[in-house]
Amino acid sequence: MAKTSKGMSDEEFNAQLRAERMRSNPGMVMTKPPSGPGKSLEEMLNDQGQDEVLVAAPVLTEERQPSLQASYVQGKKLLMIDVALIDANPLAPREVYTAEMILSRSEALRTQGQHDPIHVIPNPDQSGRYIICDGWTRVQACRMHKVLQQLLAEIHENLSLEESAWFGYQQNEERQQHCDFDRAMFYEKLISAGETATSIANKAQVSPSQMSFYRSFAKLPADVLEIVKEYPGKFSATVAYQIQKLAARCGVRKAVNLALKFANEDHTQGWLINQVQLLIGPSSSKTVTRTTKQIRYSNGMYKQKGELFELNISVLPEQKEEFAAALERLLSTVAIEPPQIDLGENKKLK
């Protein structure tokens, strides 16, 4: 049994020390670690071909971004981008992405690869990231079903966020991928972002009245909206307008019931309009209707609103006298003379 250190002579101690040291190194040649300073983290990343590293680890800083190898084809800037680097567009023109839609796109990507590039703009708030303009279904398919880690993207550097959303909108319209609900939600996002309904109507080439139909989607009760989201193809802007009208007049329950019936059964839009008329009819007949009439002429306007008549018209000089006489004659049949006020008295009052 080994003695404690205190109980040992120097000789014994040294002998045991040598023995122990021999045992701790049974003839093994120990590898030495590298000597001298190595590269810094930045130097290593730079030297290792940062573009490749960045693709592997999408770490894009402002300094490194220009070194990404983008190719230019017919003036278009194309780049392979990691799908994790692509953010949704807050003004996205499409609202409806169903799980089936994404799955079927992922299968198409898996079997056929990517046909066309997706379209992105650089994310103004986060250097190295991108915001989608067009191709969000493909990005989601890649992310959710692990099809491709990178997608070929065309980068639109000069588009603002709103312009990028309009770009996506036009692309989708061309492919007939929008339903009325998508359009309506897109318009609402733009309105929230400060654009006016009139300017949106102009850009989207829809009439102001159509625009007001689209805007009914946003006024639908939440329960109805849920049904619309589930069957977006069934609910046109007109249908949304009718159901919103029904909800406003007869309550949410009736609106939900009708929306459900319309979604689940095979009915026409005409049927739905009739149903709404039937449901709100009795109550609407009780309301006092005010006659409103407005006729526009190239030289003026005539408006009738309830008991008030307004006329604003310019008359040719040669017709002026005759018109004035005829109008005064007509006015004399309805006009009531104002009470006579004594001018002298009036002055005193002043």
Added chain:
Amino acid sequence: MIQTIYKVQAAAKLLETTVDSVRRYVDESGIDVARQANGPKTRQFTIDNIFDIAAWRHTNKSKLKVKQRGIATVYAPKGGVGKTTLTANMACVFALMGLRTLVIDLDFQANLTLSFGYDSEVTDEEATELDIPEDRVIKYHFGHLVPGWPGGRMPLRDVIKMPFGPSGPHLIPSDLTLDRLDTILTYDALEGKKSDLKIAALIAEGLSGKNPDFDLSSYDVILFDAAPAKNRMTRGALLASDYVVAPVSLERYSTKAVSYLASVLQDMRDDVGRSPEMVMIGNFHLPNRLRVYGQVSKLSTEYPGALLNIMVHRSEEFPKTLSEDEEQPPLVLARPSGSAAEQLHKVSSELLQKMGVV
């Protein structure tokens, strides 16, 4: 984790200062320290209080100057050398010195995570059933911060845990599914990508402070706790680090493991021109044992300057297993007056100097 309450004497030990100074810090900082409800109204410091004072002192009073940020991987090619215990305790000491400290658990066994009081196995349902606060449940780990993690990358704020409040050490926890990160890195490698550099590039991004969702720029010290296996995650952490801190068990023959680590570092240097500098911490030191003396002598001769002068002695104060003492915070916090805590303070301080942080 049990909330430890300290009296002012223990607080002074933790902060390595005098009782009077602690009282003065509390008064000047305005940190709200509770007082005993009954009897003498002595101050009762929580762990969070201690770290808050440490951070306040560092900003307002400390002569400790941070020269540069330190990034290190605590790694030992073989297990059972006290790697995780050392990491947890050193992280606490760094934060007690007032340094902003981040520890990243890269071992899917999640022992470091457990040592900070988070049982990575607990599910949401179990937490509800056992009345465990939601923030004690591990939902995300380091893998969730890495680009290419299925389902997308999480912001750091959703992943990070602050076991002792914002001023204490911050933790990126781990759980069993972290192993999948290695699978992702392997796939990357098969696709011809430089997966080894992925973690390094990620850390570089964090240090640049340009990504608000992954900003590491405010940390003074970043410590990876790597698994003993030399997998792709460990290699990635080593490449991201300036130092590899290798705990060496002095009661057992450990030269082979150290030699192996040296060869790993040499391969790295040959491959990418960078490798972390090796620092060894002697653990389970028994001063009177000749075998231990032999080990120390051998390591000092073979790797001059790599073995820290201060060593951690074998002590009964250390818990035998982590799970046995999971209700306890790391030793420096659980037993601030013990000799083991004192050694851990000294070792941590020497390591910081070695790394050029202070």
